[in-house]
Amino acid sequence: MIKVEINDEDVHEYVSGITAGEVLDNIYGNRSGAVAAIVNGIQKDMSFTLDENCKIEAILGESDEGLYILRHSCAHLLAQVVLEMFPDAKPTIGPPIEHGFYYDFHMDPIGDTELKVLEKRMNKLIRENIKIVREEHENNVLRDMFADNKFKIEIIDEKIGNEISSTAYRQGDFVDLCRGPHVPSTSHLRWFKLTSTSQAYWRADRNREPLTRIYGMCYATKEGLKERQKQIEEASKRDHKKIGKELELYMIDELIGKGLPVWLPNGQILKSEIENYALKTEESYGYQRVTTPALAKQELFECSGHLPHYADGMYPPMEMDDGTYYLKAMNCPMHHLVYRNKKRSYRELPFRIAEYGTCYRNEMSGALAGLLRVRMLSMNDAHIYCTLDQVGQEVANNIKMVQDYYSTFGFENYHFRLSLWDPENTEKYIEQPENWASTQNHLRQILDELQVPYVEAIGEAAFYGPKIDIQFTTALGREESMSTIQLDFAAKERFELSYKDENGDENGEVFVIHRAPLSTHERFVAFLTEHWAGNFPTWLSPVQVQVITISEKQKEYASEVASMLKEAGIRVSVDDSDATIGKKIRMHRKMRPAYMLILGEDEATERTVSIRIDRKGESRSGDQSNGVPLTKFITDISIEINTKSRKLSLVSKE
RNA sequence: GCCUCAGUAGCUCAGCUUGGUAGAGCAUCUGAUUUGUAAUCAGAUGGCCGGGAGUUCAAAUCUCCUCUGGGGCUCCA
Numbered sequence: 001m002i003k004v005e006i007n008d009e010d011v012h013e014y015v016s017g018i019t020a021g022e023v024l025d026n027i028y029g030n031r032s033g034a035v036a037a038i039v040n041g042i043q044k045d046m047s048f049t050l051d052e053n054c055k056i057e058a059i060l061g062e063s064d065e066g067l068y069i070l071r072h073s074c075a076h077l078l079a080q081v082v083l084e085m086f087p088d089a090k091p092t093i094g095p096p097i098e099h100g101f102y103y104d105f106h107m108d109p110i111g112d113t114e115l116k117v118l119e120k121r122m123n124k125l126i127r128e129n130i131k132i133v134r135e136e137h138e139n140n141v142l143r144d145m146f147a148d149n150k151f152k153i154e155i156i157d158e159k160i161g162n163e164i165s166s167t168a169y170r171q172g173d174f175v176d177l178c179r180g181p182h183v184p185s186t187s188h189l190r191w192f193k194l195t196s197t198s199q200a201y202w203r204a205d206r207n208r209e210p211l212t213r214i215y216g217m218c219y220a221t222k223e224g225l226k227e228r229q230k231q232i233e234e235a236s237k238r239d240h241k242k243i244g245k246e247l248e249l250y251m252i253d254e255l256i257g258k259g260l261p262v263w264l265p266n267g268q269i270l271k272s273e274i275e276n277y278a279l280k281t282e283e284s285y286g287y288q289r290v291t292t293p294a295l296a297k298q299e300l301f302e303c304s305g306h307l308p309h310y311a312d313g314m315y316p317p318m319e320m321d322d323g324t325y326y327l328k329a330m331n332c333p334m335h336h337l338v339y340r341n342k343k344r345s346y347r348e349l350p351f352r353i354a355e356y357g358t359c360y361r362n363e364m365s366g367a368l369a370g371l372l373r374v375r376m377l378s379m380n381d382a383h384i385y386c387t388l389d390q391v392g393q394e395v396a397n398n399i400k401m402v403q404d405y406y407s408t409f410g411f412e413n414y415h416f417r418l419s420l421w422d423p424e425n426t427e428k429y430i431e432q433p434e435n436w437a438s439t440q441n442h443l444r445q446i447l448d449e450l451q452v453p454y455v456e457a458i459g460e461a462a463f464y465g466p467k468i469d470i471q472f473t474t475a476l477g478r479e480e481s482m483s484t485i486q487l488d489f490a491a492k493e494r495f496e497l498s499y500k501d502e503n504g505d506e507n508g509e510v511f512v513i514h515r516a517p518l519s520t521h522e523r524f525v526a527f528l529t530e531h532w533a534g535n536f537p538t539w540l541s542p543v544q545v546q547v548i549t550i551s552e553k554q555k556e557y558a559s560e561v562a563s564m565l566k567e568a569g570i571r572v573s574v575d576d577s578d579a580t581i582g583k584k585i586r587m588h589r590k591m592r593p594a595y596m597l598i599l600g601e602d603e604a605t606e607r608t609v610s611i612r613i614d615r616k617g618e619s620r621s622g623d624q625s626n627g628v629p630l631t632k633f634i635t636d637i638s639i640e641i642n643t644k645s646r647k648l649s650l651v652s653k654e
Numbered sequence: 655g656c657c658u659c660a661g662u663a664g665c666u667c668a669g670c671u672u673g674g675u676a677g678a679g680c681a682u683c684u685g686a687u688u689u690g691u692a693a694u695c696a697g698a699u700g701g702c703c704g705g706g707a708g709u710u711c712a713a714a715u716c717u718c719c720u721c722u723g724g725g726g727c728u729c730c731a
Binding site: 258366 | 655657659687688689690691692693694704721723724725726727728729730731
């Protein structure tokens with residue numbers, strides 16, 4: 001007999017040789033939702049044999065560990081049916097990922113039709129409830145088992161080495177090299193869905209074999225799967241590409257080119273509001289503004305280091321009669337020249353120059369997506385020239401600026417990331433290891449002192465220095481970079497930046513901070529649109545007030561109201577057509593005005609307005625405040641706009 | 655760039671499997687209607703079916719090429 005302690009609580013006695021699964025069944029019953037066990041702190045299969053005193057816990061399918069196991073097992077099931085259908089396919093790796101799993105196969109690409117068939121066959125095997133069995137083998141046996149799959153052999157050779165034995169998992173005719181643990185049988189994998197296919201490369205290396213990747217999602221319960229499907233559906237309603245079209249924010253025309261958005265009047269309003277706000281804010285933080293050209297000579301970008309390090313990201317060169325020119329991918333080299341334009345004194349530092357400069361980047365055509373990834377970007381850019389001592393304060397100010405901006409725009413779902421270089425992969429970066437070490441520590445210290453929570457990410461630095469990035473989570477749950485604060489210790493030498501210090505010496509220790517708290521206009525508007533689902537706060541709404549008349553008798557009053565609003569600087573549009581009131585409301589919901597003003601006979605005689613909030617995508621409340629004096633409305637909405645209120649507060653709920 | 659799916663009226667989409675040269679709703683315009691809060695009626699305009707080539711007596715429909723858009727190409731048994 002052995003003693004088994006369950007969940008650090010009860011101790012039960014069992015015959016030696018009992019399995020983990022049998023013990024858990026005994027305690028919880030066989031419908032507990034457990035997919036594996038933790039024995040003495042180590043994850044084990046349900047089939048693991050207990051032959052001495054131990055501690056045991058269940059891993060529930062809904063826990064993080066459980067979902068990981070479920071998804072991993074589901075990837076195996078996918079591989080099983082892929083091999084049934086395509087016997088020549090070679091499975092490579094199939095890890096669990098967030099929400100699901102993928103599996104990469106060396107095989108010809110497949111389409112949606114095959115994907116559906118694969119899904120059907122997986123469901124069939126799930127109903128058959130095939131046992132998943134762990135096998136331990138000596139290395140040479142494993143090599144024999146996978147002799148016809150060079151990818152698995154490569155894994156065996158590299159990951160496991162030639163000395164030790166390892167494990168495989170078998171289900172029916174299918175066997176896969178795997179560390180486990182796995183669910184005991186296929187019936188646990190009921191709540192999955194194959195989602196898409198894609199092309200990947202073996203070891204993510206373009207020069208190695210192309211693989212066909214199949215993605216799926218997998219959950220422990222029907223509810224889990226449904227909830228994810230719902231999240232995807234909800235996110236698609238917020239898609240900035242869809243809303244951007246409805247609201248006429250931007251267009252992309254193939255005659256202009258991919259990734260080159262045109263801002264339409266409504267989008268331009270958003271852009272201008274953001275920009276005006278940023279100009280004011282940054283003026284108060286001591287920035288001066290400049291404008292620099294869209295292109296410059298090759299020598300400038302050689303000097304900055306962009307050509308050796310960033311050439312792929314730039315448009316190809318233009319040969320002119322007086323030299324070779326490049327479109328700028330960044331504003332910094334030009335700003336460095338602004339700094340260098342005259343002798344600087346220590347009294348001028350920190351010297352801050354800002355520009356909403358338009359840059360052009362040669363993004364891969366397949367990477368372009370609406371406004372989120374474009375080839376023309378207007379950055380909320382600025383560069384700060386300061387001493388090392390001043391870096392801390394400047395970075396702190398920028399973190400505060402970012403936080404202020406975000407709270408005004410209503411963003412909450414973000415986190416800070418300290419982006420470091422990758423010491424294993426140094427050719428991507430400027431070669432100054434001591435500088436990397438010291439500046440990275442410097443930034444880490446600043447973040448620690450500010451007590452801002454952050455994560456560290458190796459290999460995410462810029463080529464010229466470490467960064468603090470502010471990461472966003474989108475409605476779909478994907479992480480994207482939004483703002484950035486970058487430290488540059490390379491510019492001072494490349495551009496011979498210096499200043500006259502307190503002792504009258506020419507001092508070359510000029511540190512540069514690149515920062516873009518509002519990202520680019522394009523990306524920022526995309527996030528903003530998604531975040532508000534197009535229902536922007538009043539100060540940002542392209543149409544702040546939509547006037548709607550009940551009948552044509554109110555035409556005159558409507559135009560009077562409109563001109564008073566315009567006078568007060570409010571964006572207003574009038575519908576005095578002869579359509580019915582219901583129809584007019586329905587039509588204008590799509591453009592999501594902050595407020596609708598309904599004007600009928602009562603309003604016209606009493607010089608009042610009826611204020612209605614009715615925007616597409618919001619649940620319809622029909623909330624309306626009737627008989628509000630026109631002058632009061634103008635005062636109230638002006639306050640709401642000027643305070644950049646995040647809430648529409650002019651309609652009181654009854 | 656690579657893999658995959660898609661492209662039909664301003665918008666949303668049907669027609670394509672089984673080839674016989676184009677349809678609906680909304681929007682727009684014109685009448686009628688003068689309206690009090692999610693569809694008033696009638697009529698009209700609107701498409702080189704993304705572009706090119708091929709097969710065929712005949713192509714939106716089948717084949718090939720190309721352009722544009724969506725998704726994916728970071729997760730290492």
